[in-house]
Amino acid sequence: MSLAQRRILLGVSGGIAAYKSCELVRRLRDLGAEVRVVMTEGATHFVSATTFQALSGQPVRMSLWDAEAEAAMGHIELARWAERILIAPASADLIARLAHGLANDLLTTVCLASAAPLYVAPAMNQQMWAHPAVQANVDTLRQRGVHLLGPASGDQACGDIGSGRMLEPMELREAMVASLGHAVLRGRxxxxxxxxxxxxxxxxxxxxxxxxxxxxxxxxxxxxxxxxxxxxxxxxxxxxxxxxxxxxxxxxxxxxxxxxxxxxxxxxxxxxxxxxxxxxxxxxVSDHKIKKRDGAxxxxxxxxxxxxxxxxxxxxxxxxxxxxxxxxxxxxxxxxxxxxxxxxxxxxxxxxxxxxxxxxxxxxxxxxxxxxxxxxxxxxxxxxxxxxxxxxxxxxxxxxx
Known part of the structure; x- marks a missing residue:
């Protein structure tokens, strides 16, 4: 497997699963990928930007209002740079904002401005994942061609058990390899x-x-x-x-x-x-609706x-x-x-x-x-x-x- 010189933009939203994204950066780089990280404000409450900068070897972007970066239209540069955008973890809030086409932070703005395929790895409490509003938003994203990766089922940080766990870093890396790497059925x-x-x-x-x-x-x-x-x-x-x-x-x-x-x-x-x-x-097959006959x-x-x-x-x-x-x-x-x-x-x-x-x-x-x-x-x-x-x-x- 190789991701040599493939450009992956990793979006990290707020959630306890954000700590797994640190390993995900390492695993992607192990295969030669270039990784840049965009964090939401919520994500910074779980993992520091310094951690992702050290692991990716690239500056971490967080704000749409970064005057220095935006002087050169930085969000457009990021959108054009990415071959794949992977959001892991994707919170219920972020999924909702993507589904409704909002661009109220750097990550959602980059997603709207990029033609790169978008991959989303949901992570949330099992009851949140099952909520009809979340499922409606997920269906909207699927209909637009967004690739949903997971979630998995199992023990959750809140103590619940059920669907809502973010896929493991190696599973997410395999998804990127599948989309960018070996086309094992090409020509078939x-x-x-x-x-x-x-x-x-x-x-x-x-x-x-x-x-x-x-x-x-x-x-x-x-x-x-x-x-x-x-x-x-x-x-x-x-x-x-x-x-x-x-x-x-x-x-x-x-x-x-x-x-x-x-x-x-x-x-x-x-x-x-x-x-x-x-x-x-x-x-x-009857041509007409079969009527109920009492007692028959x-x-x-x-x-x-x-x-x-x-x-x-x-x-x-x-x-x-x-x-x-x-x-x-x-x-x-x-x-x-x-x-x-x-x-x-x-x-x-x-x-x-x-x-x-x-x-x-x-x-x-x-x-x-x-x-x-x-x-x-x-x-x-x-x-x-x-x-x-x-x-x-x-x-x-x-x-x-």
């Missing part, structure tokens, strides 16, 4: 399916599942960051297209997803089936949905196939059975429920393939997706060259 065409499928019962009702699509969308973004030309086939979700994704196809039913995936993989190198495709659909039960006859992975595996010329297995129990047994039965190259298995998988910010995966099992411990779906794509690229190179 990757198709990712994500989200649930909905099967209509009548014009107002459907059978579906609880997949949010966030894991698959994170995988699509990670593949794009790794240099791939990515096509995302998305079930019915309310998520913005991830930055870097070249093509997006929106579908609703399993049959529509099968058709879209088959078309998209006609000349693809890798297919990653992260979608939670429904196994069954109503055998008949409603019976639905279900037909089996098409097997997308099985369809691709049966082709004479097929892409490298990566499946997902979301199970509530006996995860390894079911995953290995699916790997062998469908002739996959790799399968990513995870247990759903208990705060993992569906409707959760975090996930954990175990990869199964010819080389055995590889554990990817619990982490944010964004971080987990980067690790997964790195393993897929490694295995693809070994078997396909």
């Amino acid at each position: 065409k990757v198709v990712v399916s994500a989200g649930p499928t909905y099967e209509d019962i009548d014009p107002v009702r459907f059978i579906g599942n609880r997949s949010s699509g966030r894991m698959g969308f994170a995988v699509a973004e990670a593949a794009a960051q790794a240099g791939a030309e990515v096509t995302l086939v998305a079930g019915p979700v309310s998520l913005a297209t991830p930055p870097g994704v070249a093509h997006r196809v929106d579908v609703r039913s399993a049959t529509q997803m099968r058709d879209a995936v088959v078309a998209a993989t006609a000349n693809a190198d890798i297919y990653i089936g992260a979608a939670a495709v429904g196994d069954y659909r109503p055998a008949e 039960a409603l019976e639905l006859s279900l037909a089996e949905n098409p097997d997308i992975l099985g369809t691709l595996a049966a082709q004479t010329v097929r892409p490298f196939l990566v499946g997902f297995a979301a199970e509530t129990h006996d995860v390894e047994r079911y995953a290995r059975d699916k790997l062998a039965r469908k002739g996959l190259d790799m399968i990513a298995a995870n247990q759903v429920g208990g705060g993992l998988g569906f409707e959760a910010a975090d996930n954990a995966l175990t990869l199964y393939g010819p080389e055995g099992a590889i554990e990817l411990p619990r982490a944010s779906k964004t971080e987990l997706a980067r690790q997964l794509v790195a393993k897929i690229a490694e295995r693809y190179a070994a078997v396909r060259g």
Whole structure:
């Protein structure tokens, strides 16, 4: 890994996690990166500017009203200098100001004035992170192409346990390497399916599942960051297209997803089936809303949905196939059975429920393939997706060259 002569502007906002940013500067410089630090006023209550200056070897900027620096339009110079802007930690207040386009201090002004990709590593109390206002601001940033790194889940300085921890410095460094360093999938065409499928019962009702699509969308973004030309086939979700994704196809039913995936993989190198495709659909769909009949039960006859992975595996010329297995129990047994039965190259298995998988910010995966099992411990779906794509690229190179 190398970040030699790559220019990273590190923004530090107020929060106890600011102490981790000191190590982050060291780790980035270990790989040769040039690092300049901009601190908010709140950040100075946790770590001194002198510390960051000593670690970065560069003057630390804090004020938009620094007469000496601004005489030469210093905030514009910083904005143009940066190849990447990484804000770690990003407090709830800073996220709100970014989402609303405020420029009331040096850091937010630089963010508005720069064309560099923006990476934000949230850090806050778990209840703050879960607050609808914070989540709305985060969604706004995602829709604008801002890259969210984390947060992770675990013990917090306040004594709470939950999502809101800033990712560790090494994880953040890996994210910068992924965005600036090795494009391990450059020149490859990757198709990712994500989200649930909905099967209509009548014009107002459907059978579906609880997949949010966030894991698959994170995988699509990670593949794009790794240099791939990515096509995302998305079930019915309310998520913005991830930055870097070249093509997006929106579908609703399993049959529509099968058709879209088959078309998209006609000349693809890798297919990653992260979608939670429904196994069954109503055998008949009513043209009109089915009315309730007092005291009478409603019976639905279900037909089996098409097997997308099985369809691709049966082709004479097929892409490298990566499946997902979301199970509530006996995860390894079911995953290995699916790997062998469908002739996959790799399968990513995870247990759903208990705060993992569906409707959760975090996930954990175990990869199964010819080389055995590889554990990817619990982490944010964004971080987990980067690790997964790195393993897929490694295995693809070994078997396909």
